[in-house]
Amino acid sequence: MRTLIAGGGTGGHLTPVLAMAQELRRADPTGEVLIVGRHGGVAEDLVTAAGFRLETLRISGLDVGNAVSVARFAALLPAAVRAARRIIRDFRADVVIGGAGYVSVPVVLAARSLRIPVALLEQNAIPGRATRLLARRGTLVAAAFAETAVSLPHARVVHTGNPIRAEVLATPLRELGETCERLLVMGGSQGARRINRAVAGCVERLLARHPTLQVTHQTGALDADEIEAVAAGLPAELRRRWTRAPFIQDVGAAIMWSDLVLMRAGGSSVAECSALGRPMILVPYPHAGDHQRFNAAPFVQAGAARVIPDDECDPQRAAAEVEALVDDPDAWRHMAVHSAQLGRRDAAPRVLELMRRLTAPPARIPR
Known part of the structure; x- marks a missing residue:
């Protein structure tokens, strides 16, 4: 054919x-x-x-x-x-x-x-x-x-x-542990300024309060220098647990490494995360007809994701949503189960x- x-x-x-x-x-x-x-x-x-x-x-x-x-x-x-x-x-x-x-x-x-x-x-x-x-x-x-x-x-x-994509589906499986200790932050291939600044404003609090937490952050090229400036001001021990990159080449590996993903609600992104059984905190892009809000809705209704409206995505709200799952392993694991149930491989x-x-x-x- x-x-x-x-x-x-x-x-x-x-x-x-x-x-x-x-x-x-x-x-x-x-x-x-x-x-x-x-x-x-x-x-x-x-x-x-x-x-x-x-x-x-x-x-x-x-x-x-x-x-x-x-x-x-x-x-x-x-x-x-x-x-x-x-x-x-x-x-x-x-x-x-x-x-x-x-x-x-x-x-x-x-x-x-x-x-x-x-x-x-x-x-x-x-x-x-x-x-x-x-x-x-x-x-x-x-x-x-x-x-x-x-x-x-x-x-x-x-x-x-x-x-x-085949390379995402072929990612070696990693079972989740007992607690949420790995946060992946993505804003699409270009990054998302709202998410970037919210995370930059709360990452020190998250890492200091949760000594086992690690953060991997795809910043996009436009915000990379701003994020690096924030990282430079952190204590060395905290900075080591915040991995930053303008672009993540192997998205499947990054998702599988994670315990929780904070990101926009693009159709491909939510499909990949659910196919790999990862719970999500979604910040739908508010433009282009607000279509990402509708992408997020089925995952929220099924218990696989939580939503932060774009205009509420500030350091305080981002930290609160992440900590709610880090501090409640049962809720976090239930989200992971529901995410995997929605995944269409x-x-x-x-x-x-x-x-x-x-x-x-x-x-x-x-x-």
């Missing part, structure tokens, strides 16, 4: 795209996979580093509340659709996956014009604008959240879970099975 996958507006958007590409390669070593990303986007480095072929299109993001953004997108779209049609023909795609982001729009439109089967991936509970734009009657949408179906009443929505194979059905020839009716 020759599969073309479009997506990768951000690092988070690219995660399920790469996960599906890996699953396709594993399940069908003789098949071919082509990823189409935005010219100048994050996909250019990450896709080639992962060993997949990449083509790019010139397309911009779309802010429907900004007239300039709408005009730019509309101006670029026709040429992008023509370019996508050429790429699909040259590749001889059997099926197209609209992974995420606005690069999916011209690719999916081109595929439909060529009568190529199309499936959409949606990693958030509330579908993004690209998915809403492309989902029409009968469209197959593989959704990370069961709640997504409510927002796409005319599409065929199947709750598959969010595809997770088979999402990529489930999406692949749906794709195979799309490309299967019609069954013959016996005479």
